[in-house]
Structure formats: C-alpha cells, structure tokens
Amino acid sequence: MSLGRGKIVRVCPSPALFSYYQAAEQVTVVVDVLRATSAIAAALFHGAKGVIPVASIEEAETFKGQDVLVAAERGGAIVPGFQYGNSPLSYINNPEIKGKALVLSTTNGTQAIEVAKAHGPLVTGAFSNISALTTFLHEQCPQDVLVLCAGWKNRINLEDTIFAGALAARLLQLGYGVDTDADATLTALYLFEKAQKDMDAFMANSSHRNRLQHLDLKADIAWCMQEDTCPVIPCLEEHILIPRFL
Amino acid sequence: MSLGRGKIVRVCPSPALFSYYQAAEQVTVVVDVLRATSAIAAALFHGAKGVIPVASIEEAETFKGQDVLVAAERGGAIVPGFQYGNSPLSYINNPEIKGKALVLSTTNGTQAIEVAKAHGPLVTGAFSNISALTTFLHEQCPQDVLVLCAGWKNRINLEDTIFAGALAARLLQLGYGVDTDADATLTALYLFEKAQKDMDAFMANSSHRNRLQHLDLKADIAWCMQEDTCPVIPCLEEHILIPRFL
Numbered sequence: 440m441s442l443g444r445g446k447i448v449r450v451c452p453s454p455a456l457f458s459y460y461q462a463a464e465q466v467t468v469v470v471d472v473l474r475a476t477s478a479i480a481a482a483l484f485h486g487a488k489g490v491i492p493v494a495s496i497e498e499a500e501t502f503k504g505q506d507v508l509v510a511a512e513r514g515g516a517i518v519p520g521f522q523y524g525n526s527p528l529s530y531i532n533n534p535e536i537k538g539k540a541l542v543l544s545t546t547n548g549t550q551a552i553e554v555a556k557a558h559g560p561l562v563t564g565a566f567s568n569i570s571a572l573t574t575f576l577h578e579q580c581p582q583d584v585l586v587l588c589a590g591w592k593n594r595i596n597l598e599d600t601i602f603a604g605a606l607a608a609r610l611l612q613l614g615y616g617v618d619t620d621a622d623a624t625l626t627a628l629y630l631f632e633k634a635q636k637d638m639d640a641f642m643a644n645s646s647h648r649n650r651l652q653h654l655d656l657k658a659d660i661a662w663c664m665q666e667d668t669c670p671v672i673p674c675l676e677e678h679i680l681i682p683r684f685l
Numbered sequence: 686m687s688l689g690r691g692k693i694v695r696v697c698p699s700p701a702l703f704s705y706y707q708a709a710e711q712v713t714v715v716v717d718v719l720r721a722t723s724a725i726a727a728a729l730f731h732g733a734k735g736v737i738p739v740a741s742i743e744e745a746e747t748f749k750g751q752d753v754l755v756a757a758e759r760g761g762a763i764v765p766g767f768q769y770g771n772s773p774l775s776y777i778n779n780p781e782i783k784g785k786a787l788v789l790s791t792t793n794g795t796q797a798i799e800v801a802k803a804h805g806p807l808v809t810g811a812f813s814n815i816s817a818l819t820t821f822l823h824e825q826c827p828q829d830v831l832v833l834c835a836g837w838k839n840r841i842n843l844e845d846t847i848f849a850g851a852l853a854a855r856l857l858q859l860g861y862g863v864d865t866d867a868d869a870t871l872t873a874l875y876l877f878e879k880a881q882k883d884m885d886a887f888m889a890n891s892s893h894r895n896r897l898q899h900l901d902l903k904a905d906i907a908w909c910m911q912e913d914t915c916p917v918i919p920c921l922e923e924h925i926l927i928p929r930f931l
Contacts, residue, residue: 597868630875
C-alpha cells in the first residue's frame with residue numbers, strides 16, 4: 440500500500456463523521472447498499488432519466504401530481520401514501536419509469552447525499568455498479584475519493600463498510616494510495632477481505648438483516664450483493680442524479 | 686451470540702457518534718489505548734490517588750502550582766510547559782505520583798470522557814486493565830456496557846476498535862448479548878479476531894503507528910498492547926477518576 444502518492448481513497452464510516460474525513464478536493468461516493476444506492480442504480484439503468492434525492496417525506500409529498508414517480512421509504516418499508524420505496528427490484532424492467540424522473544426519500548441514503556452534496560462532485564455506489572464506478576473514478580475523476588457510508592441513522596453498518604472496502608481494494612490496485620490517517624479505510628478493507636470469502640454467511644449476522652427480517656427482503660438483499668447488474672454511474676448535477684455510462 | 690437476553694454490550698466507534706449509541710441505563714467504558722487510558726491505569730495502579738481529566742490545555746494550566754501533577758499531551762507530544770504527557774511509562778515506579786492527583790489533558794481520551802461523563806457511570810479501559818475491568822463490569826455493574834472508542838480527533842482508529850472487540854468478546858463469553866443494531870460491535874469483534882493472531886503485524890499498518898513514528902513511541906506502544914499490567918478500575922466520581930481494586 441503506497442502512502443501519499445497520486446490519488447487517495449478514504450472511507451468515512453458514517454454521515455455524522457463527514458466533516459472529519461472531507462478533503463479539499465474530492466469526489467464523494469455515497470453508499471447505501473441496502474438499499475437506496477442499489478435502487479438508484481437500478482432505476483437509472485432501467486430507464487429513469489434522473490433520480491431526485493430529497494431528505495424529508497414532506498419534500499417528497501410536494502412532487503406528487505407532477506409527471507414524476509415519487510418514492511419514500513422509512514425503516515425499511517414504503518411510506519403509506521407512496522407508490523414506491525427503495526426496493527431495486529421494483530425498478531427493474533418497469534415500463535412506468537422509462538423516461539421519468541424518480542423522486543426518492545429514504546432513511547439513510549438520501550440523508551447522506553444531503554450531508555455531502557455541497558462539497559464537490561458526488562456519485563452513488565453499490566455492488567450493482569461497482570466496476571463501472573471504479574473505472575469512472577479512475578479515468579474521469581482527478582480528485583481523491585471519499586467513500587461515504589450511509590450507515591443506519593448515523594450508526595455504522597456492515598454492508599456499507601464492506602462495499603467501501605471492496606471499492607477501496609479496487610482503487611488501491613489501480614494505484615490509489617491511503618493517507619496517514621487511514622484506519623477507517625483499513626477497517627473497511629479488513630471487513631471486505633473477511634466477508635468476500637462467504638458474503639452470505641457474513642451478512643447473516645448483520646444488523647440490517649436482523650432489523651428487516653420481518654419484511655421478507657431476502658430477494659432484495661441477494662440482488663443488492665450482486666456485482667455489476669447495473670453498469671451506470673449516477674452523478675449529482677443540480678440536485679438530480681443523472682445517469683452516466685462509460 | 687444471544688440477542689436481547691440479560692445485559693448488552695455495545696461499541697461506539699467515535700466520540701462524535703456517542704449520541705447515536707447511548708442507552709438509558711449504561712456504564713460507559715472510555716478507551717484510548719494509545720495512550721490516555723493506558724496512562725490513567727498506570728498512574729492509578731502505581732500510586733496516584735486520582736486522575737482529573739480536563740478537556741482543555743487552559744483548564745490544565747489552572748492547576749499548576751497546586752499540590753498535583755499536571756500533564757498535557759497534544760498530537761502525541763508533551764505540551765511545552767508541562768512536565769508530563771500521556772506516556773504510561775512515565776508513571777510507572779515514579780515516586781513523584783504516590784498519593785498525588787494527576788491532572789491530565791490529552792488529544793482524544795479526555796475529550797471522550799467529556800462527551801460521556803454526564804450519561805451514567807464511567808470507567809476507563811485499556812489492555813493494561815482488561816481482565817480487572819471485565820470482572821468489575823460483570824460482577825458490579827447492573828447496566829449495559831457501552832465501549833466508547835476515543836479514536837483520533839473523532840475519526841475511528843484501529844487500536845481502540847480492537848480493544849473494544851477484545852472486551853466485547855470477553856463479555857459475550859460471560860453471557861452478555863448484543864442488540865439488534867450491533868454492526869459496530871461485530872466490526873470490533875472481527876477486527877480483534879484478525880488482530881489477535883499477530884497484534885504487532887496488525888498494528889504496524891495503523892494510523893497511530895504511522896502518525897507517531899517520528900516520536901519514537903515503540904516502547905510505549907508495546908507496553909500499551911500488553912494485558913493486565915495494571916489491574917485497577919479507574920471510576921469517575923465527581924469529575925475525578927478514582928482507583929478501584931477487585
């Protein structure tokens with residue numbers, strides 16, 4: 440692992456720690472594997488023209504009646520009165536989203552976007568777009584990379600940390616370095632190394648799995664842990680996540 | 686691992702996340718392995734009658750001239766104008782501290798105490814007192830345990846997380862459970878499991894090691910990673926850490 444040469448990758452384990460990890464010049468990768476950023480990749484890859492992340496339910500409500508889809512999730516479930524939540528599966532091969540914008544408010548993912556959006560370029564990442572994202576960061580972003588884990592209500596979670604480790608491992612292989620205060624990045628790398636041997640067994644103990652057990656999200660979770668199902672890079676531009684393709 | 690039976694152990698990876706991890710009834714274990722809580726155990730085991738943690742250098746200054754020792758560390762070094770810093774070795778077999786109170790201000794450890802001290806009983810932990818601490822928590826504390834990692838300027842660090850994992854592993858063996866949102870605890874347990882196979886190699890990559898390399902703290906670090914050199918439990922009472930012995 441090289442120190443201080445070329446571009447740097449950093450991991451921030453919780454949105455509440457963002458200010459302690461941000462650098463002057465960085466592109467932030469917001470990660471909410473279960474399930475906001477997996478859903479964003481799914482919607483954009485399957486035809487949505489943009490995703491508008493909004494932090495509050497109230498703001499999502501104001502979009503109703505407009506020519507957009509409006510989605511809101513809290514605590515893992517679709518908010519009553521909304522048609523969609525954050526299940527990626529609901530956006531795959533769904534003719535309703537073709538050419539439409541999707542307004543999305545979720546428990547953690549859109550909150551993390553809110554924290555970071557004023558601090559340089561922002562993209563979203565998930566296993567579903569990890570290879571495309573890696574190439575995009577490496578080839579098209581001159582900045583350091585900050586991987587911002589959305590976590591769960593500002594607490595850290597395993598799946599976002601593991602994804603951060605997976606992305607960091609790929610970037611390190613491409614020549615990125617870590618800085619002198621890299622313990623959060625090292626933690627993510629260690630967790631990923633441990634998890635990748637048997638992701639299913641690893642995730643079986645995770646809080647998210649336990650928390651959402653009653654919601655029967657097995658199919659969602661299995662889909663979210665798959666790599667490269669949606670090779671698109673969601674890029675925030677003027678408050679809208681726009682699909683970029685390599 | 687049992688869920689929700691008996692007492693619970695939680696890990697909070699950074700003082701900045703304390704409010705997201707605190708419970709109604711808990712005893713907080715503040716951890717700053719390198720080196721504040723190692724130094725606190727050393728000072729109390731080697732004869733200091735109490736340690737007064739103060740957050741600011743200014744507050745530490747006000748104690749000068751009183752019948753106490755005054756210690757202040759920032760960025761790993763003794764603050765100019767102070768006799769002591771946070772090296773545990775400086776308090777071992779040192780006749781100056783016998784029967785005296787030690788006023789201590791450090792970069793991270795005393796800040797973490799500041800964050801938690803209004804929220805129930807508080808003790809400090811390090812490898813130097815891990816067994817005594819475990820027994821004390823198990824036998825004398827009816828509350829859940831929150832292990833609060835001091836980290837480095839609110840960023841997470843490896844050594845405090847590893848210690849949190851080591852303490853959590855011992856408490857789980859004694860029948861403590863984890864709650865449904867346990868990913869920070871699981872992360873600490875995984876890191877400890879990986880680190881304990883070869884602590885030295887593991888720590889070689891740590892940020893603290895890199896950050897403080899120029900200060901030649903090898904002897905300090907080696908000492909801080911040893912278990913049970915100072916079997917004392919520092920308990921905060923009226924703003925002073927008092928030594929308790931089993």
